[in-house]
Amino acid sequence: MNVALFVPCYIDQFFPDVAISTLELLESQGVSVSFPEFQTCCGQPMANTGCNADAAPVARKFVEMFSGFDAVVCPSGSCTSMIRNHYQEYFAADDERFNQLRDSTFELCEFLVDRLGIRKIEGSFPHRVSIHSSCHGLRELRLGPSSEQMVPRENKLRILLESLEGVEIESIRRQDECCGFGGTFAVTERETSVAMGVDRVQDHVESGSEVMIGGDMSCLMHMQGLISRREMPMRVMHIAEVLAGRPLPSSPAVSAR
Structure with a gap:
């Protein structure tokens, strides 16, 4: 292919x-x-x-x-x-x-x-993690279940993530809530965007997760900024980095090499 x-x-x-x-x-x-x-x-x-x-x-x-x-x-x-x-x-x-x-x-x-029909990736990620499911992925691509539709769907990211050895996936209270980024929305409606982002990060922190994992760097970039400014105990990584075997970032920041 x-x-x-x-x-x-x-x-x-x-x-x-x-x-x-x-x-x-x-x-x-x-x-x-x-x-x-x-x-x-x-x-x-x-x-x-x-x-x-x-x-x-x-x-x-x-x-x-x-x-x-x-x-x-x-x-x-x-x-x-x-x-x-x-x-x-x-x-x-x-x-x-x-x-x-x-x-x-x-x-x-x-x-x-x-x-490709892949449901298992060889590798390990021995950390407590939580999943951020971005709005476009859920509402437009239907990559996982969302609360506004009572339709059972598998979360594609979770399928691959949970196949890694040693990973512990923690549950968050509001699994499909927006992080508040929304592109230019984060600029034109800054206060609302920040409030939504802080609320989203806090849900992940309270779950006991060490690492927030997502499939959209735009959302993760937004929340990483909030995490670093408030010195919150959370790291963020893109699912591609996790599945490719990248180590946990040494500090609570987005892995950007």
Whole structure:
């Protein structure tokens, strides 16, 4: 299987080890991975702020760049959802190239579990952890159960995480609550965003967890800032880093190599 790796902007600029971990993880499962070197943003920031005219050429560039692969894999639920659920307004309904790309674009854990049928990753992570399930992953990609829909769903991230030796997954009280990031929402509604984030982190801390694990670095970046400023006893890691065998960060901060 020839797979293209799409690396979101904030991972490329701030957390490159998440991209490297994703590459290593995919290759460890026998996947041939290509990295289109002229890839750009998926256009989500522009679309979220209503600048559709600016997002449209970015979407067209993305489809041009990533067409022709068996699958496109992205270590971010929000960017994956942008392509799968919001690109259609930039393309004709019968655009075969876009439709093929939309249907073959996957979030990392979704790709491993649903496309490759993997439910166990060899490795260990002997720590108490808790899972942050991001809104786009739950509400748009349906990567796990959410309280507004009484539909049983497996959590793709949890399936892979709990297969590691030594890991202890702690339960939090509100498993599908938003962290308050929401892109530009965190800027335009700063006080609300901070209050939501602190509340979310506190739930994880009270569970006894050492490490908050998620599939979206945007959410983890937001909460890591709150954790570090308030000196809260919590570390955060992207699921790709955990599954690729990265060690626990030495201090309560996002692992950014």
